[in-house]
Amino acid sequence: MRRYGPAVLLLLTGAAILRISLFSELYLRYVQPALRPYLVVSGCVLVVLGAIAAVTGVVRRREGAQDEGHEDAGCHDHGHSPRIAWLLTLPALALLLFPPPALGSYSAEREAERRAEQGVGTFPALPAGDPVELTLDEFGSRALYDSGRSLSGRTVRLTGFVTRDDDGTWYVTRLLIACCAADASTSKVEIQGEVAPPVEAWVSVTGTWRPKGGLGAEAAWPPVLDAVAVRRVAEPANPYEKR
Incomplete structure (x- = not known):
């Protein structure tokens, strides 16, 4: 699953940005109204990049499974993102599920x-x-x-x-x-x-x-x-x- 870490992070971050800017007005807690279009575009770009990264990961995995010369591929998995990188998904999840309130x-x-x-x-x-x-x-x-x-x-x-x-x-x-x-x-x-x-x-x-x-x-x-x-x-x- 580590090979899909970047894709998941991109998708979560993009979805979180779109949630607060395209599907609600929560973005007003953080930025001026004039910045809404930039947030929407950024969220869309991140979602597209995440989808591309996920598809690329699936294709590479299938190609690897078909390659008989890579039976020991699991021994070289250290080239992928370390498990601690998954912690980066926590801020994206928090923004997606529990957007912080406005300053008070x-x-x-x-x-x-x-x-x-x-x-x-x-x-x-x-x-x-x-x-x-x-x-x-x-x-x-x-x-x-x-x-x-x-x-x-x-x-x-x-x-x-x-x-x-x-x-x-x-x-x-x-x-x-x-x-x-x-x-x-x-x-x-x-x-x-x-x-x-x-x-x-x-x-x-x-x-x-x-x-x-x-x-x-x-x-x-x-x-x-x-x-x-x-x-x-x-x-x-x-x-x-x-x-």
């Missing part, structure tokens, strides 16, 4: 409070009507850097998962990615005025911005929302915001 509160809490340097300036006006739906990144940018104070007097709605400090302060949090989950960074907003739901729960929070600190100052982070309503929601298909 653990990743957010481990993220240092590092934010890209942005200049203070005037932001475009918010859309008319309240509440206005904002991403956490946009809310944070306006709260910290908007000299026009466009959030003042507006009711906003933010969606994310719950994280909490040891002192009980809680946040609605979202992870931002530029390409894939490996480059994730954290965006969060402190929530005041409502009881915290369970950690990791996805919520939609409606409220008004509470100014604190000076524009661009470290004291202004994280921004604060005085909540008037907190509603539990289902985790979205794409749990990340684009950075």
Whole structure:
């Protein structure tokens, strides 16, 4: 069976990639939507290569069985992949059968409070009507850097998962990615005025911005929302915001 190891590994990996990218939206836990076509193509290529490797292995085995001069072929089987190589199938099986969840509160809490340097300036006006739906990144940018104070007097709605400090302060949090989950960074907003739901729960929070600190100052982070309503929601298909 060792001669079929590469074929099995290729087939499992290709099937796993196709499962999360072609037959579901699980790939959104790991990469941006724009990368879906590349994943589908990669999965198809791996499946085709695995099938070719399997067929080639069967043909070679039959040819070997018909060759009377290779009765001791079993003595030279060391040229095939060692048995330990089969361990490489475990990650492919895990992805195929038990896809890992999206990054959550653990990743957010481990993220240092590092934010890209942005200049203070005037932001475009918010859309008319309240509440206005904002991403956490946009809310944070306006709260910290908007000299026009466009959030003042507006009711906003933010969606994310719950994280909490040891002192009980809680946040609605979202992870931002530029390409894939490996480059994730954290965006969060402190929530005041409502009881915290369970950690990791996805919520939609409606409220008004509470100014604190000076524009661009470290004291202004994280921004604060005085909540008037907190509603539990289902985790979205794409749990990340684009950075």
